Amino acid sequence: MHIPKIVKIKRIIDESPTVKTFIFDWKVENEIPGHFMMVWNFNDEKPMSISMIDPVTNEIGISIRNVGEFTSQVHKLQIGDKLGLRGPYGRGFHTAGSKVLAVGGGIGMAPIVAFSEEASRRGIEVHVVSAASTMNELLFGDRIKKSGAKLLTCTDDGSYGFCGFGTDLAEKALSENVYEMVVSCGPEIMMKKLFDMVERFKVPAQFSLERYMKCGMGLCGQCCVDNQGWRVCVEGPVFWTDELKLITEFGQYKRDASGVKHKIP
Amino acid sequence: MTILEIELCGIKMKNPTMLAAGILGSTAASLNWVARSGAGAVVTKSFGLNPNKGYANPTTVEVTGGVINAIGLSNPGVENFKFELEKLDKSVPAIASIYGANPEEFSQIATRVEGLADALELNVSCPHAMGGCGAAIGQDPNLTEEIVRSVKKSAKIPVFVKLTPNVTDIIEIANHAEDAGADALTMINSLGPGMRIDIDTGTPILKNRFGGLSGPAVKPIAIRCVYDVFDSVDIPIIGVGGIRDYTDVLEFLYAGASCIQIGTSIMYEGMDIFEKILNGLERFMDEKGYGSVDEIVGIAHR
Numbered sequence: 001m002h003i004p005k006i007v008k009i010k011r012i013i014d015e016s017p018t019v020k021t022f023i024f025d026w027k028v029e030n031e032i033p034g035h036f037m038m039v040w041n042f043n044d045e046k047p048m049s050i051s052m053i054d055p056v057t058n059e060i061g062i063s064i065r066n067v068g069e070f071t072s073q074v075h076k077l078q079i080g081d082k083l084g085l086r087g088p089y090g091r092g093f094h095t096a097g098s099k100v101l102a103v104g105g106g107i108g109m110a111p112i113v114a115f116s117e118e119a120s121r122r123g124i125e126v127h128v129v130s131a132a133s134t135m136n137e138l139l140f141g142d143r144i145k146k147s148g149a150k151l152l153t154c155t156d157d158g159s160y161g162f163c164g165f166g167t168d169l170a171e172k173a174l175s176e177n178v179y180e181m182v183v184s185c186g187p188e189i190m191m192k193k194l195f196d197m198v199e200r201f202k203v204p205a206q207f208s209l210e211r212y213m214k215c216g217m218g219l220c221g222q223c224c225v226d227n228q229g230w231r232v233c234v235e236g237p238v239f240w241t242d243e244l245k246l247i248t249e250f251g252q253y254k255r256d257a258s259g260v261k262h263k264i265p
Numbered sequence: 266m267t268i269l270e271i272e273l274c275g276i277k278m279k280n281p282t283m284l285a286a287g288i289l290g291s292t293a294a295s296l297n298w299v300a301r302s303g304a305g306a307v308v309t310k311s312f313g314l315n316p317n318k319g320y321a322n323p324t325t326v327e328v329t330g331g332v333i334n335a336i337g338l339s340n341p342g343v344e345n346f347k348f349e350l351e352k353l354d355k356s357v358p359a360i361a362s363i364y365g366a367n368p369e370e371f372s373q374i375a376t377r378v379e380g381l382a383d384a385l386e387l388n389v390s391c392p393h394a395m396g397g398c399g400a401a402i403g404q405d406p407n408l409t410e411e412i413v414r415s416v417k418k419s420a421k422i423p424v425f426v427k428l429t430p431n432v433t434d435i436i437e438i439a440n441h442a443e444d445a446g447a448d449a450l451t452m453i454n455s456l457g458p459g460m461r462i463d464i465d466t467g468t469p470i471l472k473n474r475f476g477g478l479s480g481p482a483v484k485p486i487a488i489r490c491v492y493d494v495f496d497s498v499d500i501p502i503i504g505v506g507g508i509r510d511y512t513d514v515l516e517f518l519y520a521g522a523s524c525i526q527i528g529t530s531i532m533y534e535g536m537d538i539f540e541k542i543l544n545g546l547e548r549f550m551d552e553k554g555y556g557s558v559d560e561i562v563g564i565a566h567r
Contacts, residue, residue, distance in 0.1 A: 001327045002325070002326065002327035002332070002532075003326055003327055003461070003470070004323070004326075004463065004470065006463060006465035006466060038322075038323075040322075040323055040470075042463075042466060042468045043472075044321050044322055044472070045322035045323040045472075046322065082465070082466065084463065084470075214319075214322060214324045214325065214336060214339070215324060215325035215332075215334070215336075216325075217325060217327070217332070217532050218531065218532055218535075219288050219289070219325060219332065219334070219528075219529065219531065219532050220287075220288075220289075220291075220324065220325065220334075220336055221288065221289035221290055221291045221292065221295050221310060222291070222339070224289060224291070224292050224294060224295040224298075225294065226292065226293075226294040227294050227297075228294060228298060229289070229292065229294035229295035229296070229297060229298030229299070230298070231289075231295075234535075255292075255341075256318075257318040257319065257339060258316040258317055258318045258319070258339050258340060258341050258342070259291050259292070259316070259339065259340055259341035259345070260316050260341045260342075260345055261341075261345075
């Protein structure tokens with residue numbers, strides 16, 4: 001049933017000055033990296049990527065960057081406070097390939113860290129490019145290292161790791177390694193660049209898209225993408241490169257709550 | 266000519282199924298996808314004069330037998346919507362669902378889009394609209410008549426009127442719409458409105474607190490509405506409400522609908538629902554020896 005399940009916040013992890021991870025008890029059944037939950041704070045409801053899936057302790061985590069009204073309300077919550085979660089929704093990452101490059105930018109690292117933990121657990125060699133604007137905003141470094149994945153960090157301002165964009169570091173990694181798969185989540189401009197790059201390197205890749213969502217259950221049409229009409233909440237949010245070639249709006253524009261198009265900067 | 270082909274108000278359709286207004290349908294891409302999935306026609310999500318964000322989330326929640334929603338008629342406004350209509354691939358007829366608060370608004374929108382659609386469907390029946398739109402009109406026979414008359418005065422394409430079941434006497438509204446010149450009636454819009462309250466916190470789940478009920482739960486009421494109105498009007502009826510498989514379609518046709526629309530059940534069945542229903546319907550007609558959909562329409566009235 002598509003109804004919110006009320007859960008108590010079990011732990012809160014301060015990931016960076018702007019990002020918190022909220023951990024909940026949750027019977028893990030079909031949840032996979034790339035899935036998202038509709039998060040209800042009894043005032044508004046937004047789609048959020050699952051950033052941690054622990055099928056042993058039956059916990060999931062959701063990482064939220066404080067960027068607006070809803071997220072700042074959620075950031076004020078304490079351990080023991082309640083939220084409504086409905087999901088998991090969408091099509092997540094397909095875990096495949098013996099050596100995988102995972103590229104995350106900003107809060108896009110949320111599903112990427114969940115993916116690298118899952119893939120590493122299965123014995124896949126994972127290299128993670130973690131990109132952030134500055135050192136304090138680099139996310140999930142400890143978890144990635146602990147999972148056994150190789151961590152490659154970069155910051156826009158050069159305050160930590162490689163100085164430059166995630167795509168620069170990804171290009172370096174792609175030149176020096178033979179990957180069987182690339183997965184990515186982050187700003188669309190970054191993913192568009194990476195999309196062009198993996199085409200050049202001829203590596204299969206999956207990208208997690210973000211669009212304005214209302215129902216989350218495939219009915220309202222708010223998150224449909226041009227030119228196929230696919231629903232990001234059902235057919236996505238993760239798309240393969242061959243599918244992205246048919247998503248003509250990828251890297252170009254997205255629609256707001258009323259459906260008006262806005263250019264992607 | 267296949268046995269599924271029909272003609273509605275002069276519009277040829279390859280089969281009697283349409284996408285219902287409000288489900289997907291806010292972009293040309295999603296309408297084209299539905300057309301590619303087998304629908305005989307597509308109806309857009311309702312749009313009005315100006316961009317409208319609708320209500321804040323949660324806008325939709327599942328209930329037994331369907332969903333309740335209060336999307337709040339979100340749409341990018343007629344001028345933006347025209348760009349979408351221009352991109353329709355025209356493989357099947359397209360019906361523009363429009364809404365407004367008064368006759369002038371309806372007429373203005375109708376005039377601006379009638380060159381880009383095969384028919385108009387007037388949404389005078391949304392149960393969660395703001396500012397005097399939706400069911401506030403469709404529950405008033407005189408206001409309904411005024412709006413249909415106003416649109417019909419200038420419209421060069423067929424005008425369908427979508428009715429709300431949330432009235433004491435739907436026949437009265439249907440008669441007024443017909444008198445005003447409606448070419449067909451679409452019935453029914455979502456029911457209620459209804460509510461769902463979270464049992465843990467006691468909070469109404471929808472941000473708007475209440476929303477329209479759609480899905481299989483509303484089907485018996487829709488069937489009854491179609492059955493009642495069929496005897497009282499001479500214009501075709503487009504049946505909608507809770508259709509999930511071809512047997513549901515048959516019930517609507519028996520009750521008197523000339524064709525039907527599918528909406529909420531896309532959530533259960535995915536986009537394959539059109540093909541599944543059409544295969545079932547054609548098989549049934551073949552077994553029973555029906556040569557056309559028209560032969561089935563209104564059978565329950567014999």
